[in-house]
Amino acid sequence: MGNKRTTSSDVAKLAGVSRTTVSFVLNNIPDSNIPEATRQKVFAAAKQLNYHPNASGRKLASGKSKTIGLVRLQSTEQVFNDAFLLQVLVGIEQAASKWGFHVLLKHIDHDKSDGYSQLITENHVDGIILSGPLQNDPELIKLHEEGVPIILLGQMLDTGIPYVDVNAVLGSKTAVDYLISSGHTRIGMITNAKMDYSSAQQRKIGYINALEKGKIPVDERLIKEGDFTPASGYVAMKELLSLSTPPTAVFVASDVVAIGAFQAIKQAGLQIPQDIEVIGFDDIPMAEYYDPPLSTIRLPAYDLGRVAGDQLIKMILTNEMDAPGFLLETELVLRESTKHND
């Protein structure tokens, strides 16, 4: 009962060797010239005493925490509605555990001043993955300049900070390409967010790229802004439907916003996809249960996490990434809110 934890000294004593030897054996240090017989003695002693090295002691001595931080810059309500953060998290965690790293989670409210650099300055983590709306945070720039391993989920190209992001431009273009290939020429768009969000800009660019490639003039009246909510999608779609010549297909750059769009369409007495086709973006788990099931662009949330985790750990271990940034590709998921073409 009163037993303290077993330490490497206990193992050393039982095995009849020094603590150094125990450390060499258990950490498998190369060129340490420990013969097999001694190794086995150490292993046996460790097993018998159920020895587990103390993480704090190890961190202190090595200077490494073998832990990465996931920092989420977002208000509590926003987190609630983020269907993907969990998938990203799982991806990060799986990448981390593959390398023997742990994952520390931290949410930051915007007004909070303590920030996340505490995680680094107090040596809780060896590096951090930053997610959420990225303003030009001086705290972030400073950490990066100090050489702290950081990976952004999302891009801040001007800063040179490594990032992992989804190729939303191409994804959006793919969606609109599909609508064009179905013969549509009046294609509306509802953005996922206000245009000061870079994710909204990217998705709009993809939309415009597709139109230009298809020689279809961009009509600004066909582009409406959403703001994450179904309600905003409802309003936007009503506006689109009340145009003198309404669109025959709409790219809604967020599955959640598309919920409201669906409501507006049904309320107008129109049918999806017979009267109007809709493609969403994100592929949230619920999308396949929309009425009709939503065709959409799948965001590779799990892969975002996995790649971010892998690259961050690579930065921590070797001080270099495989590339200055990663853009992961999306996938067009066709369900019933679009007609089958070709």
Added chain:
Amino acid sequence: MGNKRTTSSDVAKLAGVSRTTVSFVLNNIPDSNIPEATRQKVFAAAKQLNYHPNASGRKLASGKSKTIGLVRLQSTEQVFNDAFLLQVLVGIEQAASKWGFHVLLKHIDHDKSDGYSQLITENHVDGIILSGPLQNDPELIKLHEEGVPIILLGQMLDTGIPYVDVNAVLGSKTAVDYLISSGHTRIGMITNAKMDYSSAQQRKIGYINALEKGKIPVDERLIKEGDFTPASGYVAMKELLSLSTPPTAVFVASDVVAIGAFQAIKQAGLQIPQDIEVIGFDDIPMAEYYDPPLSTIRLPAYDLGRVAGDQLIKMILTNEMDAPGFLLETELVLRESTKHND
């Protein structure tokens, strides 16, 4: 550039005091008899050097990690569809940060043998919150008997391990009570999962309790099993509707399963709530956007996390909880899948 991290020795040197004094001042140790003048010198030095205590050193010296672990026993796919884990997580994290604790996340696949006790034995965390299907895990029992602070999200009453859970029995009873008070006497139920899940048992008990209180005989033909998926809800509801005297109201013990139930009802040409009323359970974020918006029982996911975090930290700090277990109450959320009764 070549600067090492600043340590408490540096602060001591600059302030002209000993490292002990620095520690006393910065940790605000009572009865240490440090006059205000000295305190200010220390604070000034710490600020000037931008001193942040090294977490590893602190953990090693104190034996406390000031970190709690959230362990999720679940396969990767299951996690994806868990709309609440994130909310629970936020609750835990907010409770933790209030006490200056951090949160470490770990997913465990069932087949993995290394398990979660490593978190404890290696002193990464001071206690853990365990979530997911709880079988009679010997690893868990052993940790609990060793006095490791553990809180379960969900109940294992026979083990005596502290828990935080939702009062699903009462929540389900509330839902069915409401249907009874609307005048229904043939009330169906579709479970959220197979009956070997304790959560399914609890919800069914609540259903039966309400019927008994309302003097309505329990008809087993009106009870069908779901298994987390919309597809299972679709099948179950079709079976209910094909009965010679189908139910006029159904309690579906999972909002996700209710999606399929809705589809079956619509396909049968029936209207909700005019022809058949439906109450769900969980109140997932999407529930308010069902067609019609789903009346349901709200699961206090955020509070589950918050209470679990608070209680775990209380156990860590004082070795006792406010109660051996906590049952959090649900809330009836009335939307449009039920008629308004006075």
Added chain:
DNA sequence: TCCCGTTACTAACACGCGTTAGTAATAATA
């Protein structure tokens, strides 16, 4: 025989902090 390289270890320092036990100086009491 002497020298030297290899093998098989270990002593001892360092990591940064919390904390106990103790000391010297001052103030309060008898």
Added chain:
DNA sequence: TATTATTACTAACGCGTGTTAGTAACGGGA
């Protein structure tokens, strides 16, 4: 004045580990 209590500190140990520098034994080649 002599004793005691209080104030304002500090020296030193311990937490458990990683790691460098060094040592003793031993075998082989000149």
